[in-house]
Every structure is written in structure tokens, then in C-alpha cells.
Amino acid sequence: MPASHSFRSLLPVLILLVLLALVPLLSPSNRFVSLAISAGINVIALYGLSVLFGQTGILSMGHAALVGIGAYTAAILARDFNIGFWLSIPLAGIMAAIVAALIGIPSLRVSGHHFVIMTFAFGQLLAIILTNGGDYTGAASGLDVQQPVALFGLSIDVLTHYYLTVVFFVALSAIASWAIINSRYGRTLRAIRENEKLAASLGINVGRHKIGAFIVSGVFAGVSGVLLAYFLRHISPSQFSSFPSIYLALMVMIGGARLLLGPLAGGILVAFLPELLNLDPVQSRILYGVCLIAVILLLPNGLIAGIIAGWHKMFDRRAAQPSEPAVEREGK
Amino acid sequence: MAALLDIKGLRKQFGGVTALAGVDLTVNEGEILGVVGPNGSGKTTLFNSVTGVHRPTAGTVSWRGRDITGIPANAVSRAGIAYTFQQAMAFPGLSVFENVQIATEHCSNTLTNRPWTTPASLLEFVGLSGLSGEKAGILPFGRLRLLGLALALATRPSLILLDEPAAGLNDRETTTLVHLVEQFPEHGISVCVIDHDMKLMQMLCRRLAVLDFGSKIADGPTADVLNDPKVLEVYLGGAL
Ligand SMILES: Nc1ncnc2c1ncn2[C@@H]1O[C@H](COP(=O)(O)OP(=O)(O)O)[C@@H](O)[C@H]1O
Ligand SMILES: [Mg+2]
Numbered sequence: 294m295p296a297s298h299s300f301r302s303l304l305p306v307l308i309l310l311v312l313l314a315l316v317p318l319l320s321p322s323n324r325f326v327s328l329a330i331s332a333g334i335n336v337i338a339l340y341g342l343s344v345l346f347g348q349t350g351i352l353s354m355g356h357a358a359l360v361g362i363g364a365y366t367a368a369i370l371a372r373d374f375n376i377g378f379w380l381s382i383p384l385a386g387i388m389a390a391i392v393a394a395l396i397g398i399p400s401l402r403v404s405g406h407h408f409v410i411m412t413f414a415f416g417q418l419l420a421i422i423l424t425n426g427g428d429y430t431g432a433a434s435g436l437d438v439q440q441p442v443a444l445f446g447l448s449i450d451v452l453t454h455y456y457l458t459v460v461f462f463v464a465l466s467a468i469a470s471w472a473i474i475n476s477r478y479g480r481t482l483r484a485i486r487e488n489e490k491l492a493a494s495l496g497i498n499v500g501r502h503k504i505g506a507f508i509v510s511g512v513f514a515g516v517s518g519v520l521l522a523y524f525l526r527h528i529s530p531s532q533f534s535s536f537p538s539i540y541l542a543l544m545v546m547i548g549g550a551r552l553l554l555g556p557l558a559g560g561i562l563v564a565f566l567p568e569l570l571n572l573d574p575v576q577s578r579i580l581y582g583v584c585l586i587a588v589i590l591l592l593p594n595g596l597i598a599g600i601i602a603g604w605h606k607m608f609d610r611r612a613a614q615p616s617e618p619a620v621e622r623e624g625k
Numbered sequence: 626m627a628a629l630l631d632i633k634g635l636r637k638q639f640g641g642v643t644a645l646a647g648v649d650l651t652v653n654e655g656e657i658l659g660v661v662g663p664n665g666s667g668k669t670t671l672f673n674s675v676t677g678v679h680r681p682t683a684g685t686v687s688w689r690g691r692d693i694t695g696i697p698a699n700a701v702s703r704a705g706i707a708y709t710f711q712q713a714m715a716f717p718g719l720s721v722f723e724n725v726q727i728a729t730e731h732c733s734n735t736l737t738n739r740p741w742t743t744p745a746s747l748l749e750f751v752g753l754s755g756l757s758g759e760k761a762g763i764l765p766f767g768r769l770r771l772l773g774l775a776l777a778l779a780t781r782p783s784l785i786l787l788d789e790p791a792a793g794l795n796d797r798e799t800t801t802l803v804h805l806v807e808q809f810p811e812h813g814i815s816v817c818v819i820d821h822d823m824k825l826m827q828m829l830c831r832r833l834a835v836l837d838f839g840s841k842i843a844d845g846p847t848a849d850v851l852n853d854p855k856v857l858e859v860y861l862g863g864a865l
Binding site for chain 1: 716
């Protein structure tokens with residue numbers, strides 16, 4: 294596939310992110326910017342999940358725990374080593390990758406179902422460890438992060454500045470995810486998703502690449518965790534337990550894991566929908582449940598793929614042509 | 626002729642079922658060997674046990690004198706043994722081109738005496754060039770078999786194991802297949818092929834091995850094997 298063609302999938306995402314970076318010019322409310330920051334932080338983790346789930350076909354039900362590893366790494370580095378935001382980003386990414394390897398190596402060698410349960414159990418286990426970690430992890434009440442964040446002497450702690458920082462990292466994640474999808478490595482992962490037995494017969498080390506994909510998704514989660522810790526300024530175990538993990542899986546499914554716009558759409562929708570509809574937490578949980586069932590039944594490739602397919606159907610009907618281009622573009 | 630693949634005493638049990646009851650078989654360099662036998666006689670299990678799909682219960686598999694018993698499927702491929710499955714297989718959600726591209730990208734053999742090294746040349750060889758942009762999942766069955774063949778060739782094997790490559794093909798497609806497979810030995814690819822189509826097997830194979838209930842009951846020149854009373858008995862005189 295020529296590079297110019299594949300770039301077409303990245304372009305709409307970048308344009309959208311540039312537009313989103315201009316949002317502060319409209320002087321939105323603090324509440325709106327905060328929600329947008331939370332959404333963006335999730336989207337970064339979702340781009341990692343899209344490599345894991347969308348490309349490789351493996352579902353993680355404990356991904357928030359890897360975000361938690363990133364967040365706690367940042368908080369502990371700041372407290373004990375006086376290491377700030379920027380250096381925490383790569384270090385927390387590495388830390389989450391190492392933890393992903395430790396979970397992935399024993400569980401991904403076996404089978405997919407096994408892995409879903411292992412990741413879920415890991416999420417629970419991490420919450421227990423953090424809660425019982427005494428002063429080191431701050432136990433149930435968690436840790437504060439006090440280090441200021443600055444770039445070239447300019448404070449980023451201002452809400453809109455932090456928002457722009459998050460948009461920047463979302464763009465980096467989207468580009469990284471796009472580069473993976475369009476590389477030889479991405480093709481290998483898709484081969485595993487499509488048919489493991491055939492992939493192995495062609496010389497692909499299926500187990501190793503599945504673990505690799507999980508490690509890669511861990512890096513995204515770790516970076517997302519640092520941004521979360523420095524945004525909230527306080528982290529606690531319950532933020533990284535099974536519910537947030539299920540939400541992440543839900544967002545990537547709602548948006549669609551295989552298209553580059555999917556994680557962005559999923560993250561934004563799930564963050565803003567309850568706000569737009571004025572729902573309380575219980576109502577919004579019910580709404581998510583209903584949305585998830587609807588998406589799985591009606592749009593198995595996610596909302597964005599569904600919209601594109603629908604668009605092609607309408608367009609092709611008007612042009613009175615068979616729906617061949619829709620098949621071409623779907624699932625890419 | 627030197628033995629390329631040497632199988633000795635190969636056994637495979639599935640619980641109480643003995644699918645292979647100790648089979649000896651060699652494939653020589655440059656030959657096209659046929660393996661026949663009634664349904665359930667263990668032919669597919671034989672291939673699966675050599676290629677790392679299953680781990681054999683007992684016995685040894687040697688490849689160019691090296692013991693490769695029980696090594697994983699990806700290592701078997703890298704050693705130079707390709708396998709096309711009885712159920713025609715491809716990566717259905719990916720384009721025909723991407724299917725072959727993936728296979729060529731993972732080829733670690735540096736053997737250069739292969740006319741087909743690029744995805745385009747492989748697709749050309751099996752006659753699928755015109756379909757390279759289509760999703761593999763929408764290919765008709767015959768074309769899917771040809772794609773499977775291209776994927777196997779992409780690994781630049783020295784031996785290719787074909788499990789019922791003509792099953793589900795029409796006469797024209799079968800002729801195409803025979804024409805392709807016949808060319809393999811001259812390019813340094815030995816062949817071991819399973820099929821029920823005796824006309825096809827007579828065209829392709831100078832040597833035939835027969836399995837029955839997981840044991841080899843005959844092995845020799847095709848004409849001799851097909852006149853062997855033991856073999857005729859297995860087939861009740863009808864299928865031949
Ligand atoms: N994965 C498996 N699990 C259990 N039994 C199997 C499996 N594969 C094959 N068998 C059994 O092994 C025997 C040989 O099957 P197979 O090798 O597929 O025969 P053939 O290819 O000659 O038709 C059959 O009795 C079959 O039911
Ligand atoms: Mg069979």
C-alpha cells in the first residue's frame with residue numbers, strides 16, 4: 294500500500310486535533326476544558342488499546358491498571374527522586390511496558406480467553422497492592438503530585454495550557470498508532486488477528502508478537518497515566534480498578550478499534566455524552582451499557598466504521614453503483 | 626537421492642484415539658510423493674504432527690539430518706517446510722496483496738534459486754494478479770486455494786506439504802494446480818501431497834504411500850501401489 298494512500302487515514306485525525314487545539318480561543322468553561330482533558334488522557338490509552346484489540350485482536354480488561362502503573366510511577370518519581378513531568382513520561386512508559394511484559398509473558402502464551410481473565414485479575418490485584426502499600430503507595434487515600442509542570446519556563450499548570458499539552462500527546466499517540474498500523478509490524482499483528490494458525494505456518498512467532506503488542510499498548514497506557522497524575526494532582530487505587538478498565542474497553546469498542554478516528558471518537562463521546570444529556574453517574578452507566586450492546590449488535594466495527602459504511606451505502610445508491618469501495622475502506 | 630524429511634515411528638494419540646500408530650516415511654529431495662488413504666486414516670494428522678500444529682506422542686522427525694520433532698510451527702516454516710491446510714486458509718479481512726506481502730516479509734530463507742520472491746511475482750505465478758486489491762475473504766474457493774499456495778511458496782520452502790489441494794476445485798482449476806505443482810521440483814521444492822483424486826495423484830506422483838487406521842500399509846512406485854492387494858482391499862476396489 295503506497296504511503297500517500299495510508300496517509301489519508303491520518304489526515305482527518307490531525308485536522309480534527311488542530312481544530313480541537315483552537316477550542317481555547319472560544320473561551321470555553323473550565324468544566325468543559327477539564328472534561329476535554331480527561332477525554333484526551335483516555336484517548337492516549339485508547340490508541341494503545343486499538344493496536345492491541347483492533348490490530349492484534351486481543352482484549353485487555355485491565356488496561357486502567359497499566360494507566361495506574363504510569364500514574365503511580367510519576368507520583369513516586371516526583372516524591373522520591375524529584376523527577377518532574379517530562380522525564381516521567383518516558384520512564385512511566387517503560388515501567389508500564391515492563392509490567393505489561395510480566396503479565397503478558399505467562400498469560401499470552403496460552404490463549405485469548407485466558408488473557409482477558411488474567412488482565413482482569415491483574416487490575417484487581419494492583420488495586421489491592423496499592424491499597425496495602427502503606428506510606429509508599431499512600432494506601433487507600435493515594436498520593437499527591439506536587440511538582441509544577443513547565444515548558445521552556447512557561448507554566449503548563451494553567452488549565453488551557455495543560456489542555457494543549459494533552460492534545461499534543463494525543464496527536465503523538467495517533468501518529469504512533471498510525472505508524473504501527475502501516476508498518477510491517479502492523480501487518481504481522483493483523484495476520485495474527487485474522488488467523489493465528491496460518492500466521493504461525495508462515496514463520497510468525499505468534500506468542501512473541503502478542504506479548505509485544507501488549508507491551509506496546511502498555512507504553513501508551515503509561516504515558517496516559519503520567520498526564521492523569523499531573524492533571525488530577527491526586528491519585529488513588531480505585532481510579533485504576535476494574536470499572537475504569539471496562540470503560541476503556543467500552544470506549545474503544547464504541548469508537549471502533551481498527552480505524553484511526555475510532556479511539557478519538559470513543560474517548561470524546563463517552564466523556565461528553567452524559568454531560569450533554571445531563572445524566573447522573575448511575576444513568577450514564579446504564580446508557581453506556583445500552584450503547585455497548587447497540588454497537589456490538591449493530592456496528593461491530595464501531596461507530597466510525599458504521600458511519601463510513603452508511604455513507605458509502607447512501608452515496609453508492611445515489612450513484613447507482615455496487616458498494617465495492619465501502620468494502621475496500623472498511624476495517625482499515 | 627538423499628532423504629530430505631525422515632519420519633520414524635511417528636505416533637499421535639488424541640485421548641483414546643490413535644490417529645497415527647507409528648508411521649515411517651521419507652520424502653526425498655526433488656520428488657513429488659503422494660499420500661493416500663480413506664477418510665480418518667491419519668493423513669492430516671501426519672502433516673500436523675510434522676509441522677508443529679500438533680506435538681507427536683512418540684517418534685522422530687528429521688529434516689536434512691537434524692531432529693525437528695515437536696518444534697513449533699513457525700520454526701518448521703523457517704526450517705524450510707511449507708504447509709497448505711486441508712481447509713483452505715488465508716487472512717480473510719486483508720487484501721490478497723497484503724496476504725502475500727505478510728508471507729514474504731516473514732520469509733527468513735535466503736535461498737535465491739526461486740523465481741518468485743516478491744508478492745507481485747507470486748500472485749502472477751498462481752494467476753491472481755488481477756485480484757490483488759480484493760479482500761481475501763471474498764475470493765471463491767478455487768482462488769482461495771491458489772492464494773494458499775502463493776502464501777506457502779512465499780516462505781521459500783524446500784519442501785511443501787499439500788493437504789487435499791484439489792478438494793473443491795473444478796476440472797479446469799485442478800489442471801491449473803497440477804501445472805503449478807509439477808514445476809516445483811525443478812525450482813528446488815520437493816512435494817508431499819495428500820489427495821483423494823487418484824487421476825491427479827497418478828499425474829503428479831511417481832511414488833505413493835498409503836495409510837490405513839494410522840499405519841502405513843504400502844509405499845512404492847505409484848503403479849505398484851495401486852495394484853497392491855492390500856491397498857485394493859482398503860478401497861474395496863471401488864475408489865480406484
Ligand atoms: N484435533 C483432533 N482431536 C481429536 N481427534 C482428532 C483430531 N484430529 C484428528 N483426529 C482424529 O484422528 C483420526 C485421523 O484424522 P485425520 O488425520 O484428519 O484423517 P485424514 O486426514 O486421513 O482424513 C480421526 O479419527 C480423527 O477423528
Ligand atoms: Mg484430512
